[in-house]
Amino acid sequence: MWDKATERRRGNCQYANLSVDPMRRISILGSTGSIGSNTLKVVEHLGDTKVVAMAAGRNMKAFAGQIARFEPELVSCEDETCAAELERELAELNARVPRIALNSQGLIDVATHPAAETLVSATVGAVGFVPTLRAIEAGKRIALANKETLVIAGELMTAAAAASGSEILPVDSEHNAIHQCLRGESSSEVKRLILTASGGPFREKSKAQIAAATRAEALDHPNWKMGDKITIDSATLMNKGLEVIEARWLFGFDAGRISVIVHPQSVVHSMVEMVDGSIIAQMGVTDMKHAIQYALTYPSRQANCTVPLDLTTLKRLDFEEPDLDRFPCLALAYEALRTGGTMPAVLNASNEIAVQAFLDGKVRLDEIAALNREVMKDHDPIAADSLEAILNADEWARERAIMKLSKTAAA
Amino acid sequence: MWDKATERRRGNCQYANLSVDPMRRISILGSTGSIGSNTLKVVEHLGDTKVVAMAAGRNMKAFAGQIARFEPELVSCEDETCAAELERELAELNARVPRIALNSQGLIDVATHPAAETLVSATVGAVGFVPTLRAIEAGKRIALANKETLVIAGELMTAAAAASGSEILPVDSEHNAIHQCLRGESSSEVKRLILTASGGPFREKSKAQIAAATRAEALDHPNWKMGDKITIDSATLMNKGLEVIEARWLFGFDAGRISVIVHPQSVVHSMVEMVDGSIIAQMGVTDMKHAIQYALTYPSRQANCTVPLDLTTLKRLDFEEPDLDRFPCLALAYEALRTGGTMPAVLNASNEIAVQAFLDGKVRLDEIAALNREVMKDHDPIAADSLEAILNADEWARERAIMKLSKTAAA
Numbered sequence: 001m002w003d004k005a006t007e008r009r010r011g012n013c014q015y016a017n018l019s020v021d022p023m024r025r026i027s028i029l030g031s032t033g034s035i036g037s038n039t040l041k042v043v044e045h046l047g048d049t050k051v052v053a054m055a056a057g058r059n060m061k062a063f064a065g066q067i068a069r070f071e072p073e074l075v076s077c078e079d080e081t082c083a084a085e086l087e088r089e090l091a092e093l094n095a096r097v098p099r100i101a102l103n104s105q106g107l108i109d110v111a112t113h114p115a116a117e118t119l120v121s122a123t124v125g126a127v128g129f130v131p132t133l134r135a136i137e138a139g140k141r142i143a144l145a146n147k148e149t150l151v152i153a154g155e156l157m158t159a160a161a162a163a164s165g166s167e168i169l170p171v172d173s174e175h176n177a178i179h180q181c182l183r184g185e186s187s188s189e190v191k192r193l194i195l196t197a198s199g200g201p202f203r204e205k206s207k208a209q210i211a212a213a214t215r216a217e218a219l220d221h222p223n224w225k226m227g228d229k230i231t232i233d234s235a236t237l238m239n240k241g242l243e244v245i246e247a248r249w250l251f252g253f254d255a256g257r258i259s260v261i262v263h264p265q266s267v268v269h270s271m272v273e274m275v276d277g278s279i280i281a282q283m284g285v286t287d288m289k290h291a292i293q294y295a296l297t298y299p300s301r302q303a304n305c306t307v308p309l310d311l312t313t314l315k316r317l318d319f320e321e322p323d324l325d326r327f328p329c330l331a332l333a334y335e336a337l338r339t340g341g342t343m344p345a346v347l348n349a350s351n352e353i354a355v356q357a358f359l360d361g362k363v364r365l366d367e368i369a370a371l372n373r374e375v376m377k378d379h380d381p382i383a384a385d386s387l388e389a390i391l392n393a394d395e396w397a398r399e400r401a402i403m404k405l406s407k408t409a410a411a
Numbered sequence: 412m413w414d415k416a417t418e419r420r421r422g423n424c425q426y427a428n429l430s431v432d433p434m435r436r437i438s439i440l441g442s443t444g445s446i447g448s449n450t451l452k453v454v455e456h457l458g459d460t461k462v463v464a465m466a467a468g469r470n471m472k473a474f475a476g477q478i479a480r481f482e483p484e485l486v487s488c489e490d491e492t493c494a495a496e497l498e499r500e501l502a503e504l505n506a507r508v509p510r511i512a513l514n515s516q517g518l519i520d521v522a523t524h525p526a527a528e529t530l531v532s533a534t535v536g537a538v539g540f541v542p543t544l545r546a547i548e549a550g551k552r553i554a555l556a557n558k559e560t561l562v563i564a565g566e567l568m569t570a571a572a573a574a575s576g577s578e579i580l581p582v583d584s585e586h587n588a589i590h591q592c593l594r595g596e597s598s599s600e601v602k603r604l605i606l607t608a609s610g611g612p613f614r615e616k617s618k619a620q621i622a623a624a625t626r627a628e629a630l631d632h633p634n635w636k637m638g639d640k641i642t643i644d645s646a647t648l649m650n651k652g653l654e655v656i657e658a659r660w661l662f663g664f665d666a667g668r669i670s671v672i673v674h675p676q677s678v679v680h681s682m683v684e685m686v687d688g689s690i691i692a693q694m695g696v697t698d699m700k701h702a703i704q705y706a707l708t709y710p711s712r713q714a715n716c717t718v719p720l721d722l723t724t725l726k727r728l729d730f731e732e733p734d735l736d737r738f739p740c741l742a743l744a745y746e747a748l749r750t751g752g753t754m755p756a757v758l759n760a761s762n763e764i765a766v767q768a769f770l771d772g773k774v775r776l777d778e779i780a781a782l783n784r785e786v787m788k789d790h791d792p793i794a795a796d797s798l799e800a801i802l803n804a805d806e807w808a809r810e811r812a813i814m815k816l817s818k819t820a821a822a
Binding site: 180182183189268276277278279280283290294300304306311312315320321 | 595687689
């Protein structure tokens with residue numbers, strides 16, 4: 001059925017034929033990752049959505065399976081070696097070989113595929129940044145799961161979105177929840193956003209216990225199954241800090257109007273407090289498919305393939321203040337946001353290095369915050385108004401962090 | 412400042428002068444009651460709202476104080492005796508005497524005062540029904556606190572509102588919460604409404620303990636300070652049952668799409684589950700001023716005079732299934748709603764008699780449900796499509812309930 005929502009959804013698709021085709025067309029960056037594969041499950045469930053282009057990094061076996069199943073017109077992978085491997089895998093599956101693009105230009109081609117009205121941006125780290133920016137400039141709807149892009153270049157991206165009319169729909173459950181809470185509300189009547197944090201595996205642990213945490217303990221998240229990097233960020237609450245920065249750009253509120261509350265059950269995905277004291281909350285099961293589907297079907301909602309939330313089985317929801325003493329990364333993120341300019345990009349880059357060092361057994365969990373603090377202290381922030389400024393800051397911070405790590409190791 | 416919201420608000424006011432006056436004008440039925448006096452506190456807080464007409468029952472001393480303070484153009488009270496008393500009280504306060512109207516016509520004059528664009532309908536019981544209907548027919552916005560009107564004549568009232576373009580904004584915290592949760596949502600995408608119930612003072616008591624409950628125990632509500640009738644209804648969960656019926660008419664969902672969940676803290680005022688499994692909840696402090704102000708200022712929100720909700724101080728929220736065995740009144744309300752026609756009016760009337768009998772020490776708390784069940788059993792429902800049919804059913808049920816009570820007393 002053709003309706004207003006469909007019409008709006010198709011507004012940016014130059015191939016849209018308003019009289020015939022109600023299919024939703026999407027492209028995916030990072031299809032073999034956690035968000036990417038959940039996106040494909042949602043696509044399968046919805047039935048009215050076609051994947052026209054997708055990109056994956058190195059897991060060509062999984063990628064070939066996805067291509068055989070979803071038959072995109074265009075795919076992209078890292079290099080010639082990957083492409084050759086992909087062709088072999090596709091041959092084994094007796095699958096049609098689509099057009100294969102390569103490396104960073106390939107990512108851009110997938111992100112800006114003219115037939116797709118929505119890009120699901122689900123790569124991890126900085127690699128998805130430029131392609132996502134290009135898709136924004138092309139006026140596509142962005143289902144954004146790559147939080148680094150907004151953390152490091154929120155100003156640039158939201159300015160580009162405002163210029164092109166691109167809608168950015170967050171796939172992070174917290175921001176997706178806030179997007180839902182803000183439906184029908186005026187942003188001038190919002191008092192503050194309240195991001196919920198599970199508190200991670202160390203919520204009830206002492207500073208000493210956190211310092212002595214093993215890799216396995218830090219990777220054991222109580223509620224969400226996610227990648228390693230984000231799971232460690234959840235353990236340090238840096239993930240929540242990055243989400244505060246992300247929220248600033250997605251919704252346009254400054255640091256003073258974004259709060260964090262610890263809610264161990266992760267059932268209330270986030271909340272908005274209005275000027276009249278009313279708090280609107282969005283709740284649901286802890287399943288990324290919900291937010292992904294919301295971003296694809298917005299402004300309409302469709303039946304989901306996830307199990308419904310039952311509050312009477314759950315019985316209780318708890319809330320507490322975050323402890324900035326035990327979780328200093330959260331305070332650092334607020335500090336970076338208040339400082340502004342290139343400081344958030346520096347924190348993000350330093351943190352990536354620090355987390356990898358923890359995963360590699362080179363630093364303790366509590367040393368992540370210490371390293372980030374030192375790198376931030378050494379940085380003279382400038383305006384984050386160009387890609388160059390941001391990428392330079394990112395590179396500087398990585399080098400600085402690595403240098404500091406090697407000094408520590410040498411000492 | 413003149414804005415779209417103001418314009419919309421003033422749409423039904425025949426005296427509106429679009430170029431000058433941004434004041435909100437309201438009339439109040441039941442100004443000396445709990446909702447009425449809270450409405451006046453909200454009016455005082457807002458500053459941009461003028462009370463043009465108000466009606467009260469018998470408390471002329473309090474009414475005179477309100478008139479002296481708010482200077483309405485028109486007031487109404489029960490009869491000549493009250494009017495004389497009111498004039499004496501006003502003279503004592505050196506207050507200007509407004510036009511005084513009397514009895515049921517006086518209520519209608521207040522409810523339909525041409526200068527008011529909103530009627531706050533806050534009388535208890537059937538007395539407010541006809542005046543509220545007339546205000547609806549006149550196209551006024553209704554801030555509705557009198558739940559009986561919708562319970563007994565929901566079909567009639569919502570049809571009248573649809574015909575005149577009158578907006579009914581619920582002041583009951585649960586329905587007000589649902590109204591907030593539905594902002595920006597499409598009703599075709601709603602799976603169900605979830606009304607929260609505190610569970611009342613007997614939530615954790617056995618059937619035997621409920622049967623033996625004293626008047627004082629039943630009036631000791633854990634969260635809300637309300638009138639006696641509604642407090643007893645909260646103790647039996649009949650209040651929640653009446654709210655289910657009210658919700659059916661306010662939001663247009665049938666009984667199968669309205670659930671009740673027990674939530675002892677009364678912080679989540681109610682919720683809406685969408686077809687995609689997302690649950691939107693509205694939370695706030697337990698203060699009626701919030702819902703009153705929302706109904707007056709909608710669609711805009713303004714800073715409130717209530718203290719903000721702090722979830723971290725509260726620490727936890729609990730949820731459980733309602734127990735229909737210990738609280739059969741809730742099941743009776745669902746039954747009345749499913750039967751339809753005049754049955755809800757009969758249940759409401761029978762329940763008023765039964766609650767009064769309990770307050771008078773004539774029946775036990777658990778006998779309220781028994782009496783209601785018997786009266787419902789004796790009733791042959793007809794369509795509730797005229798005032799006459801509804802008022803006849805109401806009268807029949809009261810007589811039937813009184814007859815059954817006197818038989819029991821005689822036995």
